[in-house]
Every structure is written in C-alpha cells, then in structure tokens.
Amino acid sequence: MFATSLGEDGAELRPLEPWRAEEFLAHIERGREFIGRYVALPDFVTDLDSSRAYLRSYAEKAMNDTGRIYGIWTDGKLVGGVLFRTMDLQQGTAEAGCWLEPSAAGKGLVTRAARAIIDWAFEERGLHRVEWQVSAANEPSIAVARRLGMTKDGVLRSSYLYRGRRHDMEVWSVLAPEWSAAR
Template sequence: MLSTSLGDHAELRALEPWQAAELAAFTDRVRAHLTPWLPWAHTVVDTESARQFLQRYAESQAVDGGRIYGIWLDDVLVGGTLFRVFNPQQGACELGAWLAPEAQGRGLVTRAASAMIDWAVSVRGISRVEWLVSPDNEASIAVAKRLGMTREGVLRSVFPMDGVRHDLEVWALLADEWAGSE
C-alpha cells in the first residue's frame, strides 16, 4: 500500500472501493459540515453509494483520469483530496479537498494538497493545477492562498447544488510558479 506521511500521525493514501464502509461512516458523521460545499456529501448515504462513488474514481484513475485519496489521522479517516479532473494530455488538473471539523487547524489539507501538486507537476508533467471554490468557503480559499495559487476570477452561477446555482472562484497555480516557490 502506497502512502505519504503528512507528519503528526497523519497519512495521505489512496481511497479505494474496498474502503466504502469507512467513507460512508465518515460522510455520515460529518455530513452537515460537508454538504454546503460538496455534492457527493448529499449522495454518499450508505456503503453501496460510497462504493459506487469510489468505483467511479477507480475507473477514472485506471484510464489516467481523476483519482481520490483519504487523509487519515491516527488511522481514522478525517478527510480527503482528489483530482476531480486530471488530464495529462492537456497538462491540467483540478484539485479539491475536505476535512472533518475536528482535524482542522493542523495544516493537513495544505500538506496533502502540496504532496499532490508535487506529484502532478514533478512526476506527471502537469502545467496547470486549478482549485475551484465557493466564494463563501473561507477555509478553502485560505488553503489556495497558502499553496501560492492566484485567484483568476469567478465563474458566475456555474455550479448547481440543491436546486440553487452557485458561483465558484477559480484559483490556479502554474508549474513554473510551483517550482519557483521552493
């Protein structure tokens, strides 16, 4: 099993279909915290729906597309990251993350996202990493800033969730900016 240490007893590792029960339990426990931001928090409601969600990412990863990872703290799933979009042919990806309230304030998402950016840029040759975020999600915007991303603008009324259309801010980082920040 491949994993990356995030320090302080935390790990970033693949989140796979066989872990569906763990993702379902996590989502159920923190659903109220996740649902304002993440559409899948509305649809992952049991082990089977979690398995279907994770299977879609497993199939996407198998064809060199999007992929999903979990963040474990003391061997308990407390969050995750994903490449919602991963397109090496175009040299672009979209990175996202989530974290349980009790795990916030430790830098876990920033460290996990940094590891993912390092891999995408250094190993896979990705030129552009995007971070799409609700203008109301201050914690996520703070992560984008810590990663050295630039706010490029707002996609107005682009994201439908719960019958309401939401704006999304676009933050991005170019490979030469990432290499220059080290």
C-alpha cells in the same frame, strides 16, 4: 501499503480505494452536514452501495489516468481527503479538490495533502496547471488556495446550482513553473 506522511503529527495520505467503502461511508456520516455546506460529496455517498460506487468511479478514473482520490488519516482514522476531480494529461491540466470532517478542521491537513498531490502532478506526471474551484463563500478552502500559492483567475458568477441555490465559483490555479520556483 502506500502511505505518505503529512508531517510530525502522524497524519497520512493514502489512496482511497473501493475496499474502504465502509470506512468512507462512516467518515461521510460523521461530517455529512459540515462537508455538505459547499461540497456535493455527501449527496452522492448516502449508503454502502453508493459509497462503493463513488470509490469505484475514482478507481476507474485512476485506471484511465483521468482522476485520483486520496484519504487523509489521523491516528488511524479517515478524516478527510483530496482528489483530482479531473486530469487531462494531453492538455497538462487537473482540477484539485478537498473535503474534511469537522474534527480535523484547522490543522493544516488539507494544505499539506494538497501540496503532496500537486507535487506528484507536476513532478511525476508532468502537468502544467492545477486548478482549485471553490464556492466564493467557502473561506477555509479559499485560504488553502492562498497557502498553496495559487493565483485567483476569476469568478464564475452564479455558475453552480447547489441544493437549490446559485453560487459564485472562484477559480484559482498554479502553474508548474510557479510551483517549482516557490519550492
């Protein structure tokens, strides 16, 4: 079983695979409103079939080297995750993202998990750029981008229609040379 320690508190990062669909759905149910404030994940994962389909789509992305999804576990319980929503190995780019249920917020879990997958992207896969796209209203996620040492590239004004409302999206990024210099 693949698991990466996220620190002394026992938190772990593991691949989030289709066979975990029931556990994933239960996790989404616990955090549905909190997660759904800025992230559409709860709109896609509404029952066991959609949970399984969502995880299968990422299994397919992993197989095709176009994305990855990982869960964050604390005390044996799935509490959040990080992912590469997109990966383009030819261009050397990826877009990272995250979500967390409320019980796990404020503990640095997303920052530590994102650091682990960004390390992997640069060191193992040879990517050049990792992006973080976030609603301008999502202050906790923007704080993660800052803690990761990312640079704010700009704002895509009114670019994301979500639940009937337009959101400005901030684009943050870190380049491989910057990442290695900061390590």
